[in-house]
Amino acid sequence: MSNxxxxxxxxxxxxxxxxxxxxxxxxxxxxxxxxxKEVVCVVxxxxxxxxxxxxxxxxxxxxxxxKIDKGEILYKGRNLVNLxxxxxxxxxxxxxxxxxxxxxxxxNPVLTIGFQMDExxxxxxxxxxxxxxxxxxxxLKQVGISRGxxxxxxxxxxxxxxxxxxxxxxxxxxxxxQLLIADEPTTALDVTVQAQILxxxxxxxxxxxxxxxxxxxxxxxxxxxxxxVVVMYAGQVVEESDVDRIFYDAQHPYTxxxxxxxxxxxxxxxxxxxxxxxxPSLKNMPKVGCRFVDRCPDAMPECSKVDPQLGETxxxxxxxxxxxxxxxxxxxxxxx
Amino acid sequence: MxxxxxxxxxxxxxxxxxxxxxxxxxxxxLKNKLAIISLSFLILVTxxxxxxxxxxxxxxxxxxxxxxxNPPGDGYLLGTDNAGRDILTLLLYGARTSLTIGxxxxxxxxxxxxxxxxxxxxxxxxxxxxxxxxxxxxxxFPFLVFIIVLASIFREAGIGALIVVISILSWxxxxxxxxxxxxxxxxxxxxxAAVSIGGTPFKVIRKHLLPNVMTTIIVQATxxxxxxxVIETALSxxxxxxxxxxxxxxxxxxxxxNPNVIRTQWWxxxxxxLAITFTILSINFIGEGIKDAFxxxxxx
Numbered sequence: 031m032s033n034x035x036x037x038x039x040x041x042x043x044x045x046x047x048x049x050x051x052x053x054x055x056x057x058x059x060x061x062x063x064x065x066x067k068e069v070v071c072v073v074x075x076x077x078x079x080x081x082x083x084x085x086x087x088x089x090x091x092x093x094x095x096x097k098i099d100k101g102e103i104l105y106k107g108r109n110l111v112n113l114x115x116x117x118x119x120x121x122x123x124x125x126x127x128x129x130x131x132x133x134x135x136x137x138n139p140v141l142t143i144g145f146q147m148d149e150x151x152x153x154x155x156x157x158x159x160x161x162x163x164x165x166x167x168x169x170l171k172q173v174g175i176s177r178g179x180x181x182x183x184x185x186x187x188x189x190x191x192x193x194x195x196x197x198x199x200x201x202x203x204x205x206x207x208q209l210l211i212a213d214e215p216t217t218a219l220d221v222t223v224q225a226q227i228l229x230x231x232x233x234x235x236x237x238x239x240x241x242x243x244x245x246x247x248x249x250x251x252x253x254x255x256x257x258x259v260v261v262m263y264a265g266q267v268v269e270e271s272d273v274d275r276i277f278y279d280a281q282h283p284y285t286x287x288x289x290x291x292x293x294x295x296x297x298x299x300x301x302x303x304x305x306x307x308x309x310p311s312l313k314n315m316p317k318v319g320c321r322f323v324d325r326c327p328d329a330m331p332e333c334s335k336v337d338p339q340l341g342e343t344x345x346x347x348x349x350x351x352x353x354x355x356x357x358x359x360x361x362x363x364x365x366x
Numbered sequence: 367m368x369x370x371x372x373x374x375x376x377x378x379x380x381x382x383x384x385x386x387x388x389x390x391x392x393x394x395x396l397k398n399k400l401a402i403i404s405l406s407f408l409i410l411v412t413x414x415x416x417x418x419x420x421x422x423x424x425x426x427x428x429x430x431x432x433x434x435x436n437p438p439g440d441g442y443l444l445g446t447d448n449a450g451r452d453i454l455t456l457l458l459y460g461a462r463t464s465l466t467i468g469x470x471x472x473x474x475x476x477x478x479x480x481x482x483x484x485x486x487x488x489x490x491x492x493x494x495x496x497x498x499x500x501x502x503x504x505x506x507f508p509f510l511v512f513i514i515v516l517a518s519i520f521r522e523a524g525i526g527a528l529i530v531v532i533s534i535l536s537w538x539x540x541x542x543x544x545x546x547x548x549x550x551x552x553x554x555x556x557x558x559a560a561v562s563i564g565g566t567p568f569k570v571i572r573k574h575l576l577p578n579v580m581t582t583i584i585v586q587a588t589x590x591x592x593x594x595x596v597i598e599t600a601l602s603x604x605x606x607x608x609x610x611x612x613x614x615x616x617x618x619x620x621x622x623x624n625p626n627v628i629r630t631q632w633w634x635x636x637x638x639x640l641a642i643t644f645t646i647l648s649i650n651f652i653g654e655g656i657k658d659a660f661x662x663x664x665x666x
Contacts, residue, residue: 088562090558090561090562093489093490093491094490094491115566115567116566119564119565119566120564121564122561122562122563122564123562123563123564124564127562127563128559128562130555130558130559130562131555132555135554135555135556136555136556136558136559137556137559138556138560138574138577138578139387139556139578140386140387140577140578140580141573141574141577142386149560149563149565149573150563150564153563153564153565153569154564185386185387198559201563202563
């Protein structure tokens with residue numbers, strides 16, 4: 031496999047929830063790919079479908095009403111959508127693993143750290159118990175926990191938030207996965223610990239040689255970590271490009287608005303910039319037209335009549351906005 | 367700050383090591399005097415019951431035809447019943463029967479409840495709907511009528527049949543408790559995390575959900591033990607429980623259906639009545655104690 035071929039390729043993914051007999055799409059027509067050893071950040075406000083998208087990849091949607099309606103998720107060319115639970119279990123934790131947002135709740139409170147760490151290796155290898163325990167302790171050392179021998183006998187409530195997240199990372203990398211999905215891994219931690227954890231993820235990524243799909247709403251994290259950025263709004267990808275172009279040459283009004291809401295050191299201001307309004311809920315999603323139209327400073331009359339399509343404005347930079355759609359009269363003239 | 371000497375540090379370290387939820391609960395339980403006294407009483411009763419063949423003064427089937435309805439004293443410590451059997455002996459052998467039925471029914475009921483409740487709660491959807499409607503169905507059986515019919519049909523089968531009948535009719539409440547607790551627990555992220563590392567549903571239920579639901583199950587089981595003993599006693603009292611030849615607390619109580627016995631022969635029914643009351647009471651105190659011990663909010 032050449033290095034440029036995608037490790038994970040998501041094509042036109044539609045994930046919906048069935049509520050009172052109707053299907054509402056939390057993820058609508060999302061496509062992007064992740065190449066080996068690359069860090070891709072998915073950004074967007076709360077309720078943009080970031081987490082649902084990541085759960086779709088792992089096939090962890092709530093069974094009773096969540097469903098992938100359309101589209102494919104290709105992992106090394108294999109469509110994960112069609113796999114049954116048994117086949118999926120072989121991939122989960124081994125090829126693709128996941129770190130959750132809340133290290134407080136993502137570890138089982140009544141089981142020791144060692145028990146929970148061993149489980150990954152029990153699920154996916156045929157190693158002996160003693161070897162597994164040794165490996166777990168060495169994994170803890172790899173994520174910077176020096177007292178591994180003691181920690182394996184302790185319970186989650188005896189560890190700090192940062193330590194627990196380190197344990198989660200150690201579990202996630204136990205089988206040397208090709209892809210790590212991190213769903214807001216630092217949101218629940220305080221700022222100094224956040225930096226340590228991000229540093230750790232970068233270090234581990236180098237050592238293991240895995241790709242990282244990082245889901246976050248913190249643009250600071252994006253600037254630090256990402257190779258490429260996917261901006262999501264209301265279940266759709268609105269802009270996708272490499273990290274520099276997102277920060278210095280953002281095109282979609284939503285991305286621009288996100289960037290202006292970052293407080294800056296050199297400015298003195300009383301009130302922080304915000305984007306007015308909220309993400310429309312699944313039930314109130316506009317049926318036709320751009321989903322950002324109500325909050326968009328550059329909205330035009332056509333915006334609420336025509337569905338904008340994701341199109342390339344330059345190589346490696348796609349935007350979903352009529353302003354950049356050549357076939358529309360409202361097209362901005364200064365587009366390069 | 368005062369410096370800590372080595373001994374204190376060692377103590378603290380030892381304490382820190384014993385931080386498993388189980389050891390915390392055990393420590394709390396050991397501090398609960400009422401629960402400990404009750405537990406000691408229950409253990410004493412159990413030991414006496416199963417040592418009955420060795421410590422009982424007479425054979426349970428020994429009938430002293432000349433000394434019927436004797437008051438306490440005179441060779442019979444607690445007197446004799448209307449067939450001339452020794453009350454103390456009957457009490458000890460009766461304890462064995464009643465406790466055996468209670469324990470076996472409890473384990474059977476808890477077993478069924480765990481299987482049905484955890485599967486129902488974990489899978490949800492139609493599996494849950496089917497299992498819960500089945501639970502409702504069993505729950506709505508007229509318990510007494512059903513048991514009387516079955517007990518009359520399987521009269522010859524004895525205690526075994528009674529245990530089966532009680533068990534298959536009594537698991538519903540516990541199954542619902544296990545289900546609701548599982549429903550609440552499975553929303554926790556650690557369940558999703560367990561699936562995300564490649565755990566099969568069976569493994570996730572067994573290794574992750576059950577240990578968290580276990581505290582509730584243990585409390586339920588304790589209280590169920592009391593209920594099971596009461597059911598046995600009640601059924602035997604009305605004559606549909608343990609076959610009348612076998613001594614049990616309920617059978618001994620059934621003598622008291624005769625008003626004459628209640629009025630004049632207190633030694634026949636007071637001992638089993640007290641034994642039942644104190645046993646049930648102590649089991650309930652133990653149950654409450656365990657509940658408190660597992661409750662992180664209780665300050666005891």
